Amino acid sequence: QVRLVESGGGSVQVGHSLRLSCVGSDSGRTLNDYTMAWFRQVAGKEREFIAAISGGLTPYYADSFLDRFTISRVNVKNTAYLQVERLEFEDTAVFYCAASAAPLPVRSASSYRYWGQGTQVTVSS
Helix, strand or coil: CCCCEECCCCECCCCCCEEEEEEEECCCCCCCCCCCEEECCCCCCCCEEEECCCCCCCCEHHHHCCCCCCEEEHHCCCCEEEEECCCHHHCCCCEEEECCCCCCCCCHHHHHCEEECCCEEHHHH
């Protein structure tokens, strides 16, 4: 059973940056064979794919997130990261980490079997 725990959210000022972390566990095994991804969900809207990264560290982004978002992972730590630059008010959302056994490109939420609990990011002035 894969477990994912996000951290790094909170209240952030507009224009600032933040880095979200997602630590995974699988009964002591590595998650190298899993594609890890980040989604976000704005209140009242559907969950939205941001980016994914393979175990081989190949990233894949949704077009609308190419500019300010960077996904990365450190396999020995079973950890994926999402760096967000120049935060905007519209970035206020719950950010979720997810893992899938499917290879890239995979962007549909239904393709991800494992999910974290989410971390709230609130952008304010």
